[in-house]
Amino acid sequence: MASALPKFTKIAKVIRLNRHGCTNRPFYHIVVQKTKDNQDGPVIEQVGSFDAMPNNKNEKLVALNFERIQYWLSQGAKLSDPVAQLLGLSGFLPNHPRTIIQAWKNRREPPRERKIEAIKGIAPPLDNPKL
Amino acid sequence: MFENGHTQRIDVPRCHVNIAFNGSDKTRIIYMTVAISSKHFIMFGSSGSRVLNVINISYIQSRSKRVWVRKPLGSPMAKSKIFRITPKPVLPEDEKAEIKRLFDNYKNSMKSIRHYFFEQSLKQAESGEVAQMKHRLEDQEHERLMEENRLENEKTAMLREERLKIQAEKTQQNVLASLIKKEGEAKLHEIQIEDFLTKQMSTPFIQAENIEKAIEDALANPVNFNFALDLNGYVYRGKDTSIDTIPEEKRERLNSN
Numbered sequence: 137m138a139s140a141l142p143k144f145t146k147i148a149k150v151i152r153l154n155r156h157g158c159t160n161r162p163f164y165h166i167v168v169q170k171t172k173d174n175q176d177g178p179v180i181e182q183v184g185s186f187d188a189m190p191n192n193k194n195e196k197l198v199a200l201n202f203e204r205i206q207y208w209l210s211q212g213a214k215l216s217d218p219v220a221q222l223l224g225l226s227g228f229l230p231n232h233p234r235t236i237i238q239a240w241k242n243r244r245e246p247p248r249e250r251k252i253e254a255i256k257g258i259a260p261p262l263d264n265p266k267l
Numbered sequence: 268m269f270e271n272g273h274t275q276r277i278d279v280p281r282c283h284v285n286i287a288f289n290g291s292d293k294t295r296i297i298y299m300t301v302a303i304s305s306k307h308f309i310m311f312g313s314s315g316s317r318v319l320n321v322i323n324i325s326y327i328q329s330r331s332k333r334v335w336v337r338k339p340l341g342s343p344m345a346k347s348k349i350f351r352i353t354p355k356p357v358l359p360e361d362e363k364a365e366i367k368r369l370f371d372n373y374k375n376s377m378k379s380i381r382h383y384f385f386e387q388s389l390k391q392a393e394s395g396e397v398a399q400m401k402h403r404l405e406d407q408e409h410e411r412l413m414e415e416n417r418l419e420n421e422k423t424a425m426l427r428e429e430r431l432k433i434q435a436e437k438t439q440q441n442v443l444a445s446l447i448k449k450e451g452e453a454k455l456h457e458i459q460i461e462d463f464l465t466k467q468m469s470t471p472f473i474q475a476e477n478i479e480k481a482i483e484d485a486l487a488n489p490v491n492f493n494f495a496l497d498l499n500g501y502v503y504r505g506k507d508t509s510i511d512t513i514p515e516e517k518r519e520r521l522n523s524n
Contacts, residue, residue: 174334206384206387207388209380209381209384210381210384210385210387210388211388212381212385229377229380230372230373230376230377230380231373232373233366233369233370233373236369237366237369
């Protein structure tokens, strides 16, 4: 049975990635939500976006609203790992250890074969004339 | 047929499926999609939104999204997975230490950053318009109250002064009266002392000069304290007097005490 009494416990808030987009084409909204809610559940505020698929110029575009992020952090919101990494790369926060660990792992051995080409730094634009 | 909070077990060829129902007022049928393949046994349940007692909940059932649902606790381990031993990732010690150091530093800086942001937010709140207006109103209120207090104090001070004046007069009078009384008493006392002294002085003391004379007088005039009483109340002085010697006329003395 659902709780007869209303819950008054404070639910923590999180800044994390919400997957939108279509099949095989992810697009993330960087969003402030309550930890309890589902990914596609109610959102308190959208605070940016992250496109995981590189564009024509081989860039992965990230948008961040630093003022609002600062506000929510001051109110006690947590960060998910990917969001923390993105913020570290952008310079707003210190670099996440994961980025550093991934970097030295990449240097040590080449990453495993993937169907999509791996991006090494800001590579030159693709040669395909049709794009 | 399907009731709330029940789990229905349905046997499908080649795999077992358990269907769970949400405990809610509105009965909802949740569809289980099972990928039947020899390799994978993926559990997916489709229900976009959990039912909570929340106001801004989306009651639109999302049919496209498949949410991950864990394998039911009672179900057995798959045949392909029974004897599987996952290789444990071994990291060298220095790498572990480096990782730990990185994470500790990161956590430390994150903690301080959060604290800093919090302080900044407080400062902003203080400097904002609403806060300033609030401060102004508070100050006004404070002044008003202080003024009221001052007036009240003055009033009570006036009353207190009057009261004290009256009291002071009273005490003055009392003191005067008591002083006068004491003076009178002192005088009386003095007079009494003088009387007493004169009385004492007037009593015939025997000083050093009068001793011999006093002795001679005493020897010359012996005092006889003996006496006898009659039942009728007559006194016969002296030790050796008898009743017969004194005539009736002279024995007049009665006991006059």
